[in-house]
Amino acid sequence: MSISIQTADFDLAAELSALRGASMGAGALVSFVGLVRDFADDGKVQNIHLEHYPGMSEKALENIIVHASARWSLLGVRVIHRVGTLLPNDQIVLVATTSAHRADAFAACEFIMDYLKTSAPFWKKEQTGHGTRWLDTKESDVQRAQRWIDQGDMQ
Amino acid sequence: MNIKLLYFGRPRERLNISSETPEVPDNIATLGELLDWLRQRGGLWTQELAENRVRCALNQEMSKPDAPVRDGDEVAIFSPISGG
Numbered sequence: 001m002s003i004s005i006q007t008a009d010f011d012l013a014a015e016l017s018a019l020r021g022a023s024m025g026a027g028a029l030v031s032f033v034g035l036v037r038d039f040a041d042d043g044k045v046q047n048i049h050l051e052h053y054p055g056m057s058e059k060a061l062e063n064i065i066v067h068a069s070a071r072w073s074l075l076g077v078r079v080i081h082r083v084g085t086l087l088p089n090d091q092i093v094l095v096a097t098t099s100a101h102r103a104d105a106f107a108a109c110e111f112i113m114d115y116l117k118t119s120a121p122f123w124k125k126e127q128t129g130h131g132t133r134w135l136d137t138k139e140s141d142v143q144r145a146q147r148w149i150d151q152g153d154m155q
Numbered sequence: 156m157n158i159k160l161l162y163f164g165r166p167r168e169r170l171n172i173s174s175e176t177p178e179v180p181d182n183i184a185t186l187g188e189l190l191d192w193l194r195q196r197g198g199l200w201t202q203e204l205a206e207n208r209v210r211c212a213l214n215q216e217m218s219k220p221d222a223p224v225r226d227g228d229e230v231a232i233f234s235p236i237s238g239g
Contacts, residue, residue: 034239050238053163053231056215081238093239113239119217121231122238123164134165135237 001065001077005057007084009091015078016096023076023098030105031096032113038088043128050083050092053121057081060120068097068112072104079112081122111148117141156181156226158189165234166203179224186211187220189230210235 004010012033020029038045065077076098086092095112099105117137124135159176167173183189190209194201203209206220212231213222224230 051163051167052238053161053212053215053233056212056231059215117239118236120238121163121212121233121236123234124237125164125168134168134234137235137237141239 001062001069002079003058003061003065004080005052005054005061006080006082009082010080010094012091012094015080015094019076019078019096019098025100026075026098026105027100028102028105029096029098030102030109031094032109033091034093034113036086036088036090036092040126040128040133042130042133045088046127046129047085047087048127049085049125049132051123051125052081052083056121061116064112064115064119067115068108071111072099072108074099074104074108077108077112079116081116081120083122114141114145114148118145156183158224158226159229160193161229161231163231163233164236166209166232169203170199184223185220186213186218186222186224186230189224190220190232193232204232209233 016029016031036048061079068074074097078094078096080094082092095109097105097109118141126133126135156179157176158179161174162170162172179189179192183192190204194204209232211218213224214229
């Protein structure tokens with residue numbers, strides 16, 4: 001598994017190619033890329049600022065991947081989370097997983113993303129024409145993460 | 156005792172502080188009591204550290220107000236997380 005927290009953008013094709021190269025025996029590669037939305041509750045987003053808790057953010061992501069690896073049969077995991085100032089349509093986050101069969105890669109990718117949203121220490125501040133606003137944890141994200149526990153065998 | 160305090164997100168910005176290592180009275184036993192003690196600074200501190208506005212991590216683990224704090228601990232105080 002490999003985790004990066006960085007200000008720089010990432011090359012999706014290069015990242016997936018590297019993960020594929022490191023996942024001999026894989027029959028599936030699933031990836032999710034989160035993008036900066038251009039709409040907010042109070043208008044058009046001009047930019048967002050992302051900060052994190054250095055030290056804890058890496059540990060939290062590692063812990064999520066450890067849980068995913070215990071629950072599904074994974075060959076590789078790549079997570080990149082960007083910080084700093086980002087513009088609408090910019091890439092924020094990459095979660096990519098490889099496994100022998102697609103079911104495990106799909107489920108683990110979604111699980112990692114859902115837990116990242118509710119347990120990794122990152123903060124987003126949105127700038128619109130009306131000023132800036134720190135975003136709160138979304139209730140819908142909490143519910144998505146809870147679903148994995150409700151389905152049982154959460155380790 | 157000394158506790159290293161880190162601030163992130165909204166409280167970091169509004170209180171204009173990223174970190175400090177204050178001398179905390181020895182009778183402070185839990186995270187909740189530590190927050191109460193910080194709120195006694197008054198003004199913005201009372202407002203920004205209101206119970207429903209902040210979350211805490213103790214030694215880099217998400218923690219609840221009843222978690223015990225000890226000399227040398229690292230406590231982070233932040234607004235609800237919003238990554239991804």
